[in-house]
Amino acid sequence: MTTDSARATPYPGYVAGPPQPATLAVLLLILTEGIFFALLFTSYFYILSGSNQWPQGGIKPEHLKIPSIETVILLSSSLPMIWAEHAIKRGHIMQMRMGYMLTLAMGTAFLALLGFEYANLDFKASDNAYASLFLLIVSFHGTHVFVGLLMNIFVQVRSWLGHFDEHRHLAVQNVSWYWHFVDTVWIFIFLIVYLTPHWYGPHA
Amino acid sequence: MATAVGRLRRTWEAPSIIANIFATVDHKQLGIRYMVTAAILLGEGGLDGIVMRTQLAIPNSRVVSPDHFDQMFSLHGTVLIFFFATPMVVGGFGNYLVPLMLGTRDLAFPRLNAFSYWVYLFSAAFIYASFFVGGAPNAGWFAYPPLSSQPFTPGLNMDFWAIAIFFLGISTTATAMNFIVTIFRMRAPGMSINRMPLFIWGILATSFAIIFALPPLTLATGMLEFDRQFGTKFFDPNAGGNVLLWQHLFWIFGHPEVYILFIPAIGIVSTIIPTFVRTRVVGYVFLVLATVGIAFISFGVWVHHMFATGLDVVALSFFGAAGMSITIPSGLQIFSWIATIWKGEKIIWSTSFMFIVGFLVLIVMGGFTGVMVSLVPLDWQVTDSYFIVAHLHYVLVGGVVFPIFGGFYYWIPKFTGRMMNEKLGQLNFWLFFIGFNVSFFPMHILGLLGMQRRIFTYPTDAGWMGLNLTSTIGAYIMGLGALVFIWNFAQSMIVGELAGDNPWEAGTLEWATTSPPEPYNFREIPVVRSADPLWDDPPREGWDERLREPAGHQRETYATTLLEPEVETRLVMPEDSYTPFFMALSLVLLMIGILRTDMVMIAVAGAFGLVFMAWWMWPAEELA
Numbered sequence: 043m044t045t046d047s048a049r050a051t052p053y054p055g056y057v058a059g060p061p062q063p064a065t066l067a068v069l070l071l072i073l074t075e076g077i078f079f080a081l082l083f084t085s086y087f088y089i090l091s092g093s094n095q096w097p098q099g100g101i102k103p104e105h106l107k108i109p110s111i112e113t114v115i116l117l118s119s120s121l122p123m124i125w126a127e128h129a130i131k132r133g134h135i136m137q138m139r140m141g142y143m144l145t146l147a148m149g150t151a152f153l154a155l156l157g158f159e160y161a162n163l164d165f166k167a168s169d170n171a172y173a174s175l176f177l178l179i180v181s182f183h184g185t186h187v188f189v190g191l192l193m194n195i196f197v198q199v200r201s202w203l204g205h206f207d208e209h210r211h212l213a214v215q216n217v218s219w220y221w222h223f224v225d226t227v228w229i230f231i232f233l234i235v236y237l238t239p240h241w242y243g244p245h246a
Numbered sequence: 247m248a249t250a251v252g253r254l255r256r257t258w259e260a261p262s263i264i265a266n267i268f269a270t271v272d273h274k275q276l277g278i279r280y281m282v283t284a285a286i287l288l289g290e291g292g293l294d295g296i297v298m299r300t301q302l303a304i305p306n307s308r309v310v311s312p313d314h315f316d317q318m319f320s321l322h323g324t325v326l327i328f329f330f331a332t333p334m335v336v337g338g339f340g341n342y343l344v345p346l347m348l349g350t351r352d353l354a355f356p357r358l359n360a361f362s363y364w365v366y367l368f369s370a371a372f373i374y375a376s377f378f379v380g381g382a383p384n385a386g387w388f389a390y391p392p393l394s395s396q397p398f399t400p401g402l403n404m405d406f407w408a409i410a411i412f413f414l415g416i417s418t419t420a421t422a423m424n425f426i427v428t429i430f431r432m433r434a435p436g437m438s439i440n441r442m443p444l445f446i447w448g449i450l451a452t453s454f455a456i457i458f459a460l461p462p463l464t465l466a467t468g469m470l471e472f473d474r475q476f477g478t479k480f481f482d483p484n485a486g487g488n489v490l491l492w493q494h495l496f497w498i499f500g501h502p503e504v505y506i507l508f509i510p511a512i513g514i515v516s517t518i519i520p521t522f523v524r525t526r527v528v529g530y531v532f533l534v535l536a537t538v539g540i541a542f543i544s545f546g547v548w549v550h551h552m553f554a555t556g557l558d559v560v561a562l563s564f565f566g567a568a569g570m571s572i573t574i575p576s577g578l579q580i581f582s583w584i585a586t587i588w589k590g591e592k593i594i595w596s597t598s599f600m601f602i603v604g605f606l607v608l609i610v611m612g613g614f615t616g617v618m619v620s621l622v623p624l625d626w627q628v629t630d631s632y633f634i635v636a637h638l639h640y641v642l643v644g645g646v647v648f649p650i651f652g653g654f655y656y657w658i659p660k661f662t663g664r665m666m667n668e669k670l671g672q673l674n675f676w677l678f679f680i681g682f683n684v685s686f687f688p689m690h691i692l693g694l695l696g697m698q699r700r701i702f703t704y705p706t707d708a709g710w711m712g713l714n715l716t717s718t719i720g721a722y723i724m725g726l727g728a729l730v731f732i733w734n735f736a737q738s739m740i741v742g743e744l745a746g747d748n749p750w751e752a753g754t755l756e757w758a759t760t761s762p763p764e765p766y767n768f769r770e771i772p773v774v775r776s777a778d779p780l781w782d783d784p785p786r787e788g789w790d791e792r793l794r795e796p797a798g799h800q801r802e803t804y805a806t807t808l809l810e811p812e813v814e815t816r817l818v819m820p821e822d823s824y825t826p827f828f829m830a831l832s833l834v835l836l837m838i839g840i841l842r843t844d845m846v847m848i849a850v851a852g853a854f855g856l857v858f859m860a861w862w863m864w865p866a867e868e869l870a
Contacts, residue, residue: 168477171486
């Protein structure tokens, strides 16, 4: 390789070859946050295993109707992201924007439903450890969804300014991966935080 | 040629003094700042120790009140573990040395690195600010609830603790990510994984340990703060919570943390020994495997801090055995080092080497008492006694502070361009080594006699005075040793002999640069053909010259491939930036908001944070 070809190698933001530094950073962020969520769930079961009643203090398990709708919306919101990733690899910038916009709409709907759910809760975080755990886990995840939506908007703004093409779209890929992570965590939240109290039974 | 060097320097150095202070992203400057900040905190934490020893010298003493004593041992532990040891070895030595040893020009994310430093500095300032608002943290460095919860420790003391530790965790995690990515993608061409310096292996293993170990600490301190300030019930047994949840989370972090400090320190040891015995390290592969093995096992031993909490016997046996198994990789390392010294052509008894030999002696002793307390019945006898205090100081001072001093004497010529005085250095070593043993060895006996840790005084008829007085005298001798170091450093800055590029004739790449290195580190990017490049090839021969002249005013270095590094692409590194500083300031606002439970302030801080984040993430104009 001569001097010129070293300089001529693709510009920052391109996606090819071994994982780019920014992508590695996103993967490490996902790893360390994944451990954080895993520990939240471990804490949940740790407190559960020491309680003779779950939920504690006569709180009724959450009704599953709204959380089920939330689950469907959030999990399917990954699909437009996957579409967007595929589209930008082939240089279809409009399709990428459409995918991002769909995900943005679905994520916003999820947060709206979560807000509705919160408004109708019959307990508060200071009631007991169950209530504290429920609200910490769900709110911490909700914050991640919110941040994911801000990233989504950020990428869309950049896409309108022409920052991306079929070679340069590192941010598109990284934000998508992070969104998939946030979605995956919700599966565990639904199974653990929403379903366990029903399985475990209020007076087990 | 002179103009090309000038252009390269102008591209990499900060444009003004103000920019240099608040906007620099140079890993060397940030490394020095980490080291200076951590050294000042070491001095403060050490002074706490000396005052505590003064209080304990004789029975029924009233040098300080019990209340102040509580604050002192809490700050002593918190500051020395969290704000001195980790930032010193990881932030300080790691920052300065990693890019130089890898043969590159900066870390992968220079602005993130600056951000980490600012957050570290501000969290340290935050915890000391507690002095002016009713008193320092006072529930010990591991802050067990219920003691650390609101009803039992009212006031803001422990809120300062929880918030500062929480945000420091963000800084440490960011630094670890930075190192991992840098080590993966920016090693000099030819530096395959079997040629990586052992210090780099240490930083890599420690960084992964941080990625896995910090989340439990962050979670625990977050929960504690929610309990204290927002009324949640995680650790409140009266409302379904469990205080042992804290102990599990804290020690799932806390035991790996010990190795997070220790692993880079042994990387320093493995770097210094070969240089002063003039031979390659014996058992490179074993040392690497031991480093990774220790990092791995450290996650399976946390319960040995909880043997006395009433867990069932199977759990105790398992964790006792896991604790003992750590002696296998540790033993491998000790024997590798001894073999290296044995095989050496000659031994150069420099101060740096003396500190490393001191380390070998002390870590073996600390390791022995470690095996002793991994035996559950013995632990039941000595837990929360001075035996534990003796053990943990042998492993932490012997195992971390001695290599740090060794590292100072070894690399200060590189950092400053001037040699330290060897005579003063030897005096420094002997005062410190003798003082340490006089101070901490008697604590083993005091512990076996039944003296509990953290008591602020003891009765005359306990019969502990002789040993306590001895220990206090030792602490003063250690303090004297530290003063000799400060004097030595100060005078070497002014009259120290000039160091030149490679005063120790060492083999790793940081010695191929000038002392101190230019802002761009290397004019030509090194091409590596062995594990000790400077011993096997003349410096700069056959190095990559393509980045000698900057393209425009861009800071450039290479990204290389993973296992057998080859140049993969040219990276354009960011310019100096004020964003990390402002970003860290918005975190300070957030910290104060949480402390005051002021929702408006928290929201404003969050909004500022997001704005600066967007500004930060926005690509530079020429890249867009």
